[in-house]
Amino acid sequence: MNLKLQQYINGKWVEANSGNTRTIINPFNQEVIASVPEGDESDAKAAIAAAREAFDNGEWASTPATERGAIVRKIAEFIERDKEELAHLESLDTGKTVEESRGDMDDIAGVFRYFAELADKDGGELIDSPVPNSISKVVREPVGVCGQITPWNYPLLQASWKLAPALATGNTLIIKPSEITPLTHIKVFELMEEAGVPAGVANLVLGAGDTIGAELSSNTDVDLISFTGGIVTGKKIMQAASVNVKKLALELGGKNPNVIFADADFDIAVDQALNGVFFHAGQICSAGTRLIVEESIHDKFVNALVERVKKFKLGSGFNEDTQMGPLISAEHLAKVEKYVEAGVQEGATVAVGGKRPEDPELQKGFFYLPTIFTDCTTDMSVVQDEGFGPIITVEKFRTEEEAVNLSNDSIYGLAGGVFTNDIAKAERCAAKMRMGTVWINEFNLYFPHAPWGGYKQSGIGRELGKLGMEEYTETKHIFQNLKPETLNWF
Structure with missing residues (x-):
């Protein structure tokens, strides 16, 4: 591994001020893969000071948008060039399959390229003025110094959603x-650094x-x-940010319903239900972990899911035949186990899974079998809480209205799905969800190109799309009187 394995502050690779380090382990076998600095408040303050100075001197913000876009585009090109190394690192870190990590790198390069293309597309807007001989315009300017905190499940993908728009709009971070x-x-x-991002503009x-x-x-x-992360931490950030009324963009997870009507294409719905949950062992904020299935096909649908799940291949993310890797850590594995135990105690039935695998080759890793719960009701914690593991709960419904009501019975509102061949019904449900x-x-x-974010306690603001770009800007109205006159009011 040729990584610098240091922090990056004010254009320099540095150790932690304290000299402390943290070991990084592979969740597949608990082997140590790296040792990195363990920074603290003093490191954060140094990085903030560098970003503040870089923003206040105005060099990056005043760089022509086309030039900023060109640098962001270079980053995309370098990600594509080093795709295999990045995918390898991501799978080492997270345990996900290397094939999934390769797909992530393609998406990440696409995110940088998308925001690079947007960088010079908003030149402001002239608006009508009620005053003769005047110019009234609305412009967008960078917010300033941006603090960005990313999760462990999709480390670089989530980072790209924040880094690319912040850089393209002239912020420091x-x-x-x-x-x-x-x-x-x-x-x-x-x-x-290779692409030419100036010192102090981006700090790690x-x-x-x-x-x-x-x-x-x-x-x-x-x-x-x-x-991007858990709802408890998000609420703490909101409280702390009130000290200077910071702008906030929070994505706090979800408990996402997937509604299956009897008139849906059965095989497609089964396949999509599995794909919607079990990538990266279910450690996805948008995972469709709440299956809401029309009663007339419930048993058939569950049986089909169970038969498919029994055939899943668990293993190292670097084995080409692996379909699902481990959970991220021993702590998270224990959390998922407690979550399943609570579901059983509340009366849900484990149709498949519900335990660690017995395969001797998997004992060193943080593996948990893909699990399906039936006999679920909305008052159960497994239905309401975000388990963030390879777990599906299945509920029944009889009417369209009941399906929508069940879908909305949650503190979360990140994402949801509807499977039906009745397009009018699908549109009615989508409008009400x-x-x-x-x-x-x-x-x-x-x-x-499409915005991402949630309703209710799933968060505030949006990432991706034009709205994701706007999160990193302030709106300013500039009025210029071309022929000023005295008012003689006083």
């Missing part, structure tokens, strides 16, 4: 990856959320916080 999955962040900062700090994340959230020199994204006869598809 400090990004903190999850302390357990920092490797691809380090690599992409090497690529950003490694360490725990309760130190670095807390400093980013409460420091008054930070103008915006973009966070309180979620940021609703898929029809599809699940878990996303692309850079």
Whole structure:
């Protein structure tokens, strides 16, 4: 491994001020794969100071948008060039299959390229003025210093959603990856340095959320916080950010319903239901973990799911025949086990899975069998809480109205799906489902052009698309009187 394995602050690769380090392990076999700096508040403050100075001197913000876009485009090109190395690092860090990681790298390059193309497309807007001989225009300007906090499940993908629009719009930033999955962040900062991002504009700090994340959230020199992660942490960030009324962009997860009507294409619905949950062992904020199935096909549908699930191949992400890798850590495995135990105690039935695998080759890893719960009702914790593991709960419905009501019975509102061949019915359901994204006869598809974010307690703001770009800008109205006169009011 040729990574620098350091933090990147003010254009320099540095160790933590304390000298502390953290070991990074492979969740497949618990082998140590790297040792990285373990930063603290002092490292965060140094990075914030660098970003503040870089923004206030105005060099990056005043760089022509076409030039900023060209640098962001170079980053995309370098990601494509180093795709295999990045995919390897991502799978080492997270345990996901290398094939999935390769797909992530294609998506990540696409995100950087998309925002590079948008960089010079908003030149402001002239609006009508009630005053003769005047110019009234609306322009967008960068927010300033952006604190960005990313999760462990899709480390570089989630980072790209934040880095690319922030750079393209002329902001400066400090990004903190999850302390357990920092490797691809380090690599992409090497690529950003190679692409010509100026010193101080982008800073990488490694360490725990309760130190670095807390400093980013409460420091008054930070103008915006973009966070992807759990709802409990998101609420703490909101409270801390109130100290200077920071702008917030929060994606706080979901408990996403997937409604299957009896008139849907059965085989497609079964396949999509599985794909919608079991990628990356279900550790996906948009996973369709709540299956809501029309009563007349419920038993047939569950049986089909169970038969498919029994054939899943678990193993190393670097084995080409592996379909599902391990969970991220021992702590998360224990959390998933408690989640399943609670479901059983509440009366849900384990149709398949519900335990660790017995395969001797998997004992060193943090594996959990893909699990399906039946006999589920909306008052159960397994139906309401985000388990973030390879678990599906199945509920029944009889009418369209009941299906929609069940879908909306959640504190979350990130995403949902509807499978039916009745397009009018699909559109009626989509209109009534309180979620940021609703898929029809599809699940878990996303692309850079479409906004991503949730209703209710799934978060605030949007990433991706033009709205994702606007999160990193402030709107300013500029009025110019071309023929000023005295008012003689006083």
